Amino acid sequence: MDTITLAFIDNLFRGPSLLIILILGLLIFGRKLPEVGRGLGRGIVEFRKGLKGIEDEIEAESSKPSPKLSNRESSEVRTPVNDSGEDVRVSRNSGGQTPA
Template identity: 45%
Template sequence: MIGSSQAILAWNIGTPELIVLLIVALLIWGRRLPEIARSMGRSVSEFKKGLREAEQAKQDITDEILKAGEESKPGLNTTKRA
C-alpha cells in the first residue's frame, strides 16, 4: 500500500506545486473548504471504524473456531476397543 507521501512523490509534486494547489483550492472552494475537510474527516473516521469492526468480527470467528477445536479434543481421545 502506498503512503500519501509516496503517492505525492510518484507524481513529482514538490512543495511549490503543493502550495499552488492549496491556493487554487482555497480560491475555488473558499468558504466551503472547512465543510469539505470536515466531511472528508468523517468519511475517513467511518472507514476506520468499519475496518476495526471487520477485524473484530474476524477475531471473534477465529476465537470461536479455536474454542470449538479445544472442546472437541477430549472426545477424540476416547475410542472404543474391540
C-alpha cells in the first residue's frame, strides 16, 4: 500500500470520524445488538462447559491406575529373530532362547 492509503486509514479511526462510524453502526445494527450479546454470552458459556468436560475426562484418565503385566508377560519378550521367520521368545530369567 502506498503512504496516502495508510494515512487515510490512520486518520479514519481518529476523532470525529470514529464517532460518526460508531453512530452509524449503532443506528444500523442497534436492534440486533442485544441478540448478538446474548448469543455471544451463550457461546462463551458453552465453550467453558466444553473445556471443563475435557479437563474432567483428562483428569479421570490420568487418575486411573495403569494396567499391570503378569509375571509371565513381563518376563518374556516376543521378537522375530529367526531366519525362518518364526517368533522367538527370550526369557529374562534364563537368558536362553526357545522357539514359540
